[in-house]
Amino acid sequence: MSQAESLKNSYIDWLKKELIFTDVEDGYISISTPFVDNNYDNIELFAKFVSKSQIEVTDFGETLFNLEDNGLKITKRSKNIYRLFENTLNDFGIEYNSNTEALSITTDVRRFPTAKNRLLQAIMRINDLLYLSKENVNATFNDILSSFLIDNEILFSPNVEIVGKNGISSHFDFSIPLPAGKDRLIKTAARPNDVNQAKVFNFDVRETSNTRDSKYVLLLNDSNNAIRDQMKMNALVGLDDNLAEVIGFEKIQNDPSLLVAS
Structure with a gap:
């Protein structure tokens, strides 16, 4: 094994x-x-x-x-x-x-x-x-991300439910269309080292990847805190590198094209 x-x-x-x-x-x-x-x-x-x-x-x-x-x-x-x-x-x-x-x-x-x-x-x-x-925040991370996508003219659909192989529906915060009919399914976390969100992301990718030809991203709000290696490990354990990735919002802000590249 x-x-x-x-x-x-x-x-x-x-x-x-x-x-x-x-x-x-x-x-x-x-x-x-x-x-x-x-x-x-x-x-x-x-x-x-x-x-x-x-x-x-x-x-x-x-x-x-x-x-x-x-x-x-x-x-x-x-x-x-x-x-x-x-x-x-x-x-x-x-x-x-x-x-x-x-x-x-x-x-x-x-x-x-x-x-x-x-x-x-x-x-x-x-x-x-x-x-x-x-943190005295006036908007959720998803609100901030929605505005960012609109400002950068990136097409998206919010709050997407995908039915997986066992009939269980998984929730993704955003879907972004990609070339060749694929899409990028994004789950977000307001705290960059929230182990709960890492576990949920891992489960949802496993549940839906056999029925959906998509790329998966766990997008973390790393504005105030760095992403720990353990967070990435929990999110990606057992998943192929070409299927799923963990990325910080700061990197996306520097290069928005990362969200639409196939």
Whole structure:
């Protein structure tokens, strides 16, 4: 077995072991994921059948509770942060209960894997609001990148969902058309060393690359911090160099053509 294959198998085994389903009270199933929140605790979701064919997945309000515990209260009084919060809900199709502060999504059983992934990625994006508020940022990294693409006359589509080999839908922040009918699928990370985003990127590339003739990029906001080698390793483990790459926004700013080169 090659070293690359060994790393690939190790990564997949880790993902399977760390995704733990447990029956809990009131008919709920606890789903402990390998992704961590701002307190470095594993993000936990809860699923429950609301009918024979429908299932609800929720965080029971833990995401916003943890943000408030870290000093960030999501409220309409903070217009900018609340706008970014609502944008994330809309991007991922997430429901928000203002009374319980729960984030949830209800879907049919066949689409459960996709719904779980969408809620999980929305939670990780919302957790980034703590970082944005501390940095006094008025726009998300995706807002900045959108403006950059428009200014440089680069065609793109935002918020693209790709159905993978197992029927699971993966979310990419941008799709940029390339020659010969290909496209460049971009996932972004506002924090250049966010290990969660590295893991998600690796999973999504594996899930969709057999059904999509694309090039994949994890684009990191390295304006204030350098990208660590460990970040690249987590994102690219087991992936071909010609298929996926990790790149910093500073490099793209110096040479926008990198996003459209085939």
